[in-house]
Amino acid sequence: MKISDLILTANRNLLRNKVRTFLTILAIFVGSFTIILNTAINAGVNDFIDKQVSTIGGDGFIEVMPAAASEQIMTMMKTGEKVTEYNEKTGSMMSAVISDEDFEAMKKVDGVKKLEVFHVLSVEWMRLYGAEKKYNVNVEYFPAESMNVDLSAGRMTDDTVEDEYEIIINEDWLKPFNLGSAEEALGKTVEIGAKQTLKCYTAPNDCISIVEAKIVGVQAPGVLTMDGDLHINKALDAKLYELINEGVPEEQLSTIFAVGEVEPNKVEDVRKTFKELGSGYEIITVKDTAGMIRTFFDVILAVFNIFGVIALIAAAIGIINTLFMSVQERTREIGLDKALGMSRLKIFFSFSIEAISLGFWGSIFGMFVSMLIGYSANNILHAEGQFLSPFPTFDLVKFSPEVVVPIVLLIMFIAFVAGTAPALKAAKKDPIDALRYE
Amino acid sequence: MKQSLIKPASASRSSEPVPIVEVKGLSKTYGKKSTAFKALDDINLKIFSGESVAIIGKSGSGKSTLMHLMALLDNPTSGTVKIMGVNASKLKGKKLNRLRNKYFGFVFQQFFMNPNDSVLENVLLPLKIGKVKRFSRKKLALKALDIVDLENKAKNKATNLSGGQKQRVCIARAIVNNPKVIFADEPTGNLDSGTGKKIVDLLFGLNKKRGVTLIIVTHDEDLAALCDRQVRIVDGKITSETKTRQARTLKTTAIREGRKEDR
Ligand SMILES: Nc1ncnc2c1ncn2[C@@H]1O[C@H](COP(=O)(O)OP(=O)(O)O)[C@@H](O)[C@H]1O
Numbered sequence A: 001m002k003i004s005d006l007i008l009t010a011n012r013n014l015l016r017n018k019v020r021t022f023l024t025i026l027a028i029f030v031g032s033f034t035i036i037l038n039t040a041i042n043a044g045v046n047d048f049i050d051k052q053v054s055t056i057g058g059d060g061f062i063e064v065m066p067a068a069a070s071e072q073i074m075t076m077m078k079t080g081e082k083v084t085e086y087n088e089k090t091g092s093m094m095s096a097v098i099s100d101e102d103f104e105a106m107k108k109v110d111g112v113k114k115l116e117v118f119h120v121l122s123v124e125w126m127r128l129y130g131a132e133k134k135y136n137v138n139v140e141y142f143p144a145e146s147m148n149v150d151l152s153a154g155r156m157t158d159d160t161v162e163d164e165y166e167i168i169i170n171e172d173w174l175k176p177f178n179l180g181s182a183e184e185a186l187g188k189t190v191e192i193g194a195k196q197t198l199k200c201y202t203a204p205n206d207c208i209s210i211v212e213a214k215i216v217g218v219q220a221p222g223v224l225t226m227d228g229d230l231h232i233n234k235a236l237d238a239k240l241y242e243l244i245n246e247g248v249p250e251e252q253l254s255t256i257f258a259v260g261e262v263e264p265n266k267v268e269d270v271r272k273t274f275k276e277l278g279s280g281y282e283i284i285t286v287k288d289t290a291g292m293i294r295t296f297f298d299v300i301l302a303v304f305n306i307f308g309v310i311a312l313i314a315a316a317i318g319i320i321n322t323l324f325m326s327v328q329e330r331t332r333e334i335g336l337d338k339a340l341g342m343s344r345l346k347i348f349f350s351f352s353i354e355a356i357s358l359g360f361w362g363s364i365f366g367m368f369v370s371m372l373i374g375y376s377a378n379n380i381l382h383a384e385g386q387f388l389s390p391f392p393t394f395d396l397v398k399f400s401p402e403v404v405v406p407i408v409l410l411i412m413f414i415a416f417v418a419g420t421a422p423a424l425k426a427a428k429k430d431p432i433d434a435l436r437y438e
Numbered sequence B: 001m002k003q004s005l006i007k008p009a010s011a012s013r014s015s016e017p018v019p020i021v022e023v024k025g026l027s028k029t030y031g032k033k034s035t036a037f038k039a040l041d042d043i044n045l046k047i048f049s050g051e052s053v054a055i056i057g058k059s060g061s062g063k064s065t066l067m068h069l070m071a072l073l074d075n076p077t078s079g080t081v082k083i084m085g086v087n088a089s090k091l092k093g094k095k096l097n098r099l100r101n102k103y104f105g106f107v108f109q110q111f112f113m114n115p116n117d118s119v120l121e122n123v124l125l126p127l128k129i130g131k132v133k134r135f136s137r138k139k140l141a142l143k144a145l146d147i148v149d150l151e152n153k154a155k156n157k158a159t160n161l162s163g164g165q166k167q168r169v170c171i172a173r174a175i176v177n178n179p180k181v182i183f184a185d186e187p188t189g190n191l192d193s194g195t196g197k198k199i200v201d202l203l204f205g206l207n208k209k210r211g212v213t214l215i216i217v218t219h220d221e222d223l224a225a226l227c228d229r230q231v232r233i234v235d236g237k238i239t240s241e242t243k244t245r246q247a248r249t250l251k252t253t254a255i256r257e258g259r260k261e262d263r
């Protein structure tokens, strides 16, 4: 028999016992549906996380902090412990700083293209120029070239200008500023109130300096920008830092974080070198951040996948059962096929293909239904006022051939494996026993 | 094509032609030790191309067992079966499957049809197994159905036929691959005498017109009498062999006509 004949015959045999075939396919369907939908949600969520995280920066973007700080943060995140053990070598999180000496050494490490001190700027407020109302705000500076800010209007900040102060707001600010659209915000001036720490000891009522900055861009909404940290250019960062720390002796200013750019393929080497440098430093890349967020989703999805796998195991048992029954019923047919010169291998394959077909139809069925439900869910969630309406480009469920095809193939393979025992039984049947069988 | 399937062993010594099926010292024991049952005991038999041979005996005498051994569907406990002078123990796997598929045709008492398939599907099964192309196998199957006068039933479901029609479908299936030997196990056993006659006519027609070797297993004396030769079996042993008077002349014409048809 030719392969095409085997496939046709196998599928026709499946149709002979429609109820049994349907129930077996249903079991496979449940498993494949769960796994395919899950994987598609996983793909959608990961894609979203990637997109969001990449707004922090590119592959070469790094944040550097003393190991003490990162270790403590990590332990707290991982274990949920609020009390952590003191580490003699690294010291406490609060006292941990990047020493000037180490900072200079880091700059010289192979692969490091650029390293800058990151200023933690505690500004007091922000308001639109000419308006009364002040708002709480956080601003921060990262080198513009390392960032991939998703802008809905305007441009990225310019770090090369010296006396022009630039800021990027996000869409959340449009309403408080009474601005109708992102475009309308461009070119407008904001005032930022910065507290001169030292002066405030002596003149608590007159220690806020006001800096004017120009809005050059508006950032599109995203999960990671929801905390409201606004991006500013290098000149504004320097100005605010200077104001806040005015009069503070140089030696009392310490560096807690640094940001920089490394060659993307040398990230791991740099990480290793930094760990051994001085009291030890940790780098955090965009990938690390994405990984942390992902772990959370991965756990949830893994739980659902376990359900899918259990369903598939049940389905595999169903396939075995169905095929053993089929072999039993068709004993005489097998005998006839053998008497007419059909080889063992072909008999084996005729049953194997039946199993594979069950897997195929079950998983295709699962694929279509999960796509139907997935795409409907996307549409519903994107509707006005729904959870995803602020993120028009984000699909909760994302199907792609690279994801779906391997699952379908895997299920077909599982079905094939499940079918081997019955298929072997059929192949081994003696034509005479089969023909004498009543 | 068929000639290349088995290279006939060269006829040695005598001028006697090589038998198409030859059985020597054949025994078959079912079961083991305490339950052992000797179904066949030291059978010797030669069947020549173009002959029609009846294997006759009571139910349980071992006729079917002998037929299955000659058709290489089963292995003997001892003794040998030769097909065209080639020892069957040397025919394994692919060769054996090709032999069954292209050289032999089978007709069984219980028909053995796939009831849910169409008549046409049932008839072309051997061709499907033999990897004949879709188009030509349909043509050949329709031709075979024409011979058994059932061309108009090609599309019917096999279950919807009468017993006689079913057996004719089985004959069409047995001849669709143009075999050298047809093994028929009680071909009229499940049929009334009227329909049985039609089946018998068909089988002997093939034997006479095409030179197909006919090996018929039966307990029916009348059917056996129509064959060139009757081999009588009692309790697994051959007790007598008889020849019908005109057998010789019939055989030679059959061979001649059969060759004509091959060309
Ligand atoms: N697979 C088997 N196991 C045990 N005994 C068998 C088997 N097949 C046939 N027999 C026995 O062998 C004897 C001959 O059987 P069979 O060749 O079918 O007889 P017939 O075809 O002449 O009626 C019977 O007694 C039958 O019961």
Ligand SMILES: [Mg+2]
Residues within 6 Å of the ligand: B063, B064, B065, B185
């Ligand atoms: Mg019998």
